[in-house]
Amino acid sequence: MPKKIDHEARKQEILQAALKVFAREGYRNSNLSLIAAECSLSRPTIYQYFTDKEEIYHYAVKLVTGRMFSKYVSYVWRDPSGEVDKLIRICEDIIDTADANNIEISNLVGVMIQVKHEGRDFEGMIMHRTAKLSILFKRLIRSGMANGVVKSCDVDKVAEQLMVLLEGACLRIAFFKKYDTTQDKDIIRTFLISFKK
Numbered sequence: 001m002p003k004k005i006d007h008e009a010r011k012q013e014i015l016q017a018a019l020k021v022f023a024r025e026g027y028r029n030s031n032l033s034l035i036a037a038e039c040s041l042s043r044p045t046i047y048q049y050f051t052d053k054e055e056i057y058h059y060a061v062k063l064v065t066g067r068m069f070s071k072y073v074s075y076v077w078r079d080p081s082g083e084v085d086k087l088i089r090i091c092e093d094i095i096d097t098a099d100a101n102n103i104e105i106s107n108l109v110g111v112m113i114q115v116k117h118e119g120r121d122f123e124g125m126i127m128h129r130t131a132k133l134s135i136l137f138k139r140l141i142r143s144g145m146a147n148g149v150v151k152s153c154d155v156d157k158v159a160e161q162l163m164v165l166l167e168g169a170c171l172r173i174a175f176f177k178k179y180d181t182t183q184d185k186d187i188i189r190t191f192l193i194s195f196k197k
Contacts, residue, residue, distance in 0.1 A: 007049070010049065011049050011050075011059065012063070013039055014035065014039055014041070014046060014049055014050065014056065015056060015059060015060050015063070016039075016104075017035050017038035017039035018030070018035045018038075018053065018056045018057075018060075019060070019104055019107040019108070019111075020038055020107070021034045021035050021038050022053075022107055022110065022111045022114075023106075023107045023110060026114055027053070027110075027111045027114035027115055027118075028114060028118060030053055031053065032046050032047070032050070032052065032053065035053070035056070057108075057111055057115075058125060060104075060108060061108070061125060061126060061129050062129060064108075065129040065130055065132070065133070066129075068094065068097070068133065069132045069133060069136070071093075072090050072093075072133070072136060073136065075089075075090070076090070076136065076140065082144065082147075082149050082196075083140045083141065083143050083144030083147065083149060083150055084144060084149065084150060084192050084193065084195065084196050086140055087137065087140055087141075087162070087192050088188065088189050088192050088193075090136075090137075091162065091165075091166060091185070091188045091192075092185050092188070092189075094166055094169075094170075095166070095169050095170075095173070095181045095184055095185055095188075096181070098169070098170045098173045098174075099173050099179070099181050102173050102174065102179075105170060105173055105174045106173075106174040106175070108174075109170075109171065109174040109175070110174075112126075130163065133163070134159050134160070134163055137158075137159040137162055137163070138155050138156065138159045141153070141155045141158055141159060141195070142155055144195075148197060149196065149197055150195050150196065150197065151195050151196070151197055153195055158195065161191070162188070162191070162192070165184070165187060165188050165191065166188070168184070169181065169184035169188075172184065
């Protein structure tokens with residue numbers, strides 16, 4: 001009887017191997033043969049899941065952002081706390097998740113930098129994948145304003161500033177081996193509390 005393969009688990013196994021290869025060899029010098037060797041699979045097996053290393057990178061970003069958004073959407077509408085408290089909890093969870101996965105975050109950022117040096121950029125794809133989070137922030141801010149618990153503000157600018165603060169925290173996590181996220185959480189908490197009525 002043939003062995004059942006969990007295809008999603010296999011894709012994630014390939015992704016983890018690819019991130020290790022990207023970090024060790026550099027994105028430019030990486031290829032599917034090296035990735036296949038890293039995860040002890042044949043190159044044709046890798047091709048069943050990904051056509052090239054760029055598709056692996058896109059999968060990584062899609063996987064991370066998709067999981068994150070699903071988690072927060074379900075949380076937001078179940079949690080009875082106020083909108084500002086929800087925003088604080090979501091931001092702190094994003095920072096904690098990035099910190100717990102700092103090696104993967106560092107590898108992803110490293111790939112982004114290497115690709116940028118090659119004259120290509122994944123910025124559009126990253127912005128597209130994180131747009132849902134920004135929309136969620138805007139919905140919470142508008143809901144808070146409608147419920148009278150958030151001061152009147154420029155919703156788009158507040159959401160954009162919040163995204164910038166989170167991006168900065170994630171970059172610091174990626175670049176510094178032992179980074180204490182307390183200050184980033186405090187800054188975000190102070191920023192959001194300033195909009196409470």
